[in-house]
Amino acid sequence: MQFSIRALAPEKTRTGCLVLAAHAAENSAAGDTSSFTLARAGQLADRAASGALKRALAQGDLGAKAGSTLLLQRVAGLAAERVLLVSLGARGEFEVGAFRSALRGAAVALNGLGAKDAVLYATDFSLPARGLPWTVRNAVLGLREAAYRFDQMKSKKQSGPKLAAVTLALAGAPATAQVQAALKEAVATGDGIDLARTLGNLPPNICTPSYLAEEARKLARQFKLELRVLERADMEKLGMGALLAVTAGSRQPPKLIVLRYGGAAKKKRPLVLVGKGITFDTGGISLKPAGDMDEMKFDMSGAGSVLGAIRALAGMRAPVNVVGVIPTCENMPGGAATRPGDIVTSLSGQTVEILNTDAEGRLILCDALTYSARFDPEAVLDIATLTGACVIALGHVATGLFANDQRLADAIRAAGDDAWDRVWQMPVWEDYQEQLRSNFADFANVGGRPGGSITAACFLARFTRKLRWAHLDIAGTAWKSGREKGSTGRPVRLLVRYALRAHGARGASS
Ligand code: BES
Ligand code: MN
Ligand code: ZN
Numbered sequence: 001m002q003f004s005i006r007a008l009a010p011e012k013t014r015t016g017c018l019v020l021a022a023h024a025a026e027n028s029a030a031g032d033t034s035s036f037t038l039a040r041a042g043q044l045a046d047r048a049a050s051g052a053l054k055r056a057l058a059q060g061d062l063g064a065k066a067g068s069t070l071l072l073q074r075v076a077g078l079a080a081e082r083v084l085l086v087s088l089g090a091r092g093e094f095e096v097g098a099f100r101s102a103l104r105g106a107a108v109a110l111n112g113l114g115a116k117d118a119v120l121y122a123t124d125f126s127l128p129a130r131g132l133p134w135t136v137r138n139a140v141l142g143l144r145e146a147a148y149r150f151d152q153m154k155s156k157k158q159s160g161p162k163l164a165a166v167t168l169a170l171a172g173a174p175a176t177a178q179v180q181a182a183l184k185e186a187v188a189t190g191d192g193i194d195l196a197r198t199l200g201n202l203p204p205n206i207c208t209p210s211y212l213a214e215e216a217r218k219l220a221r222q223f224k225l226e227l228r229v230l231e232r233a234d235m236e237k238l239g240m241g242a243l244l245a246v247t248a249g250s251r252q253p254p255k256l257i258v259l260r261y262g263g264a265a266k267k268k269r270p271l272v273l274v275g276k277g278i279t280f281d282t283g284g285i286s287l288k289p290a291g292d293m294d295e296m297k298f299d300m301s302g303a304g305s306v307l308g309a310i311r312a313l314a315g316m317r318a319p320v321n322v323v324g325v326i327p328t329c330e331n332m333p334g335g336a337a338t339r340p341g342d343i344v345t346s347l348s349g350q351t352v353e354i355l356n357t358d359a360e361g362r363l364i365l366c367d368a369l370t371y372s373a374r375f376d377p378e379a380v381l382d383i384a385t386l387t388g389a390c391v392i393a394l395g396h397v398a399t400g401l402f403a404n405d406q407r408l409a410d411a412i413r414a415a416g417d418d419a420w421d422r423v424w425q426m427p428v429w430e431d432y433q434e435q436l437r438s439n440f441a442d443f444a445n446v447g448g449r450p451g452g453s454i455t456a457a458c459f460l461a462r463f464t465r466k467l468r469w470a471h472l473d474i475a476g477t478a479w480k481s482g483r484e485k486g487s488t489g490r491p492v493r494l495l496v497r498y499a500l501r502a503h504g505a506r507g508a509s510s
């Protein structure tokens with residue numbers, strides 16, 4: 001889908017579909033659905049159409065709830081072929097949630113039309129508190145999210161949406177450089193999100209560690225990035241005993257992908273993003289139950305989000321230095337697999353008693369985190385579908401945030417709010433470390449059921465003492481189950497926004 005921004009007079013706009021927004025009256029929940037207030041572009045269009053839009057609204061066919069839509073064909077006085085009226089909900093309740101619902105409603109309606117192009121009045125959808133660049137970014141990402149299809153594994157492709165081009169129109173104000181930059185950022189971020197979603201959705205017999213390494217190679221070629229892929233022999237030489245323990249039962253060769261984008265001065269310390277890349281998690285000898293085990297193909301979502309974020313940042317030529325470090329392998333049972341009770345020596349030199357082979361994410365991450373120190377990072381973020389306990393704690397709304405530096409945690413939370421890809425902070429207190437006690441090694445890889453996502457973070461914290469480090473547990477947010485089963489692409493939006501705000505040359509940008 002192509003996006004552009006232009007100042008346009010709504011009545012003269014020639015397009016397959018003109019998208020206009022209206023606020024419902026405050027008392028509309030009480031049943032009075034006939035009173036809507038058209039936003040600015042809608043008012044202008046209505047005047048040119050001799051009041052046809054207001055008359056249509058007065059019929060009561062547009063629902064008051066944000067995201068309800070009403071389609072009008074060939075309105076006399078307007079150059080557009082169709083008009084799509086979208087409810088923003090009541091003005092007093094117009095927050096990010098209502099904005100997103102309105103955009104999703106518009107996107108679903110547009111995707112069901114024969115129209116090849118549409119003009120959406122960004123200024124009319126704009127949230128007063130957020131400003132136009134924010135609106136542009138979120139409009140693009142909302143429309144792209146709804147337009148995404150994954151049908152490459154279907155023998156017969158379903159015909160997707162016809163909509164190929166969307167103009168975000170500004171009533172009055174010309175597009176400033178800031179607004180144009182927001183569009184460029186959003187399109188690149190959308191490309192990164194789509195990549196992360198597709199990698200997550202691909203089946204585990206195709207999306208293997210070698211496949212991820214090949215994807216990284218494609219990105220390196222396309223965006224002129226530096227790439228290094230460590231093989232099993234390299235890991236053995238370095239002494240990555242924890243990562244090697246996880247891959248032991250698999251026929252697929254493990255990889256440690258190091259992908260580097262330098263958009264800022266060489267001397268600027270990089271942001272390192274470490275992504276968990278378990279391309280399938282059976283649990284190993286501590287085998288998982290059969291129900292829904294297929295969903296463990298998404299266990300490489302952290303890796304996918306790192307590749308997606310780097311694609312986004314490189315695509316928009318962001319002034320940041322980023323290194324992606326992706327430990328990737330399968331977690332399989334078998335004669336060569338690691339046993340519960342095995343003790344291994346990690347790259348850090350610390351020994352780990354593996355009491356549960358299903359707690360494998362922390363084992364591949366700990367060696368990758370230790371390895372990350374060699375880049376002299378400004379900050380290290382790891383992203384992982386790490387614990388079922390995090391899903392119990394925060395559900396599918398917030399990503400779990402853990403950090404050993406409060407300023408870093410605050411910056412990530414703020415970026416998450418800005419991107420509406422939200423996180424909630426959990427403690428990494430020393431008090432919890434006791435649960436990882438082992439009689440035989442330095443510590444164990446599991447700490448029992450209480451506070452399961454916290455003890456997982458505490459395990460990682462033992463490998464990041466010298467780093468400014470944060471950990472994102474995306475087990476509840478990286479994919480959806482049920483009818484809508486599929487990858488969400490989270491937290492690419494957050495990662496991109498954080499990188500731009502905290503590591504961009506100009507510091508915080510709006
Ligand atoms: N990949 C899983 C975490 C997971 C589980 C993500 C369910 C999404 C949904 C991880 O490797 C795992 O198996 N974690 C165990 C840890 C336990 C053995 C301490 C878990 O959460 O049960
Ligand atoms: Mn597991
Ligand atoms: Zn896992």
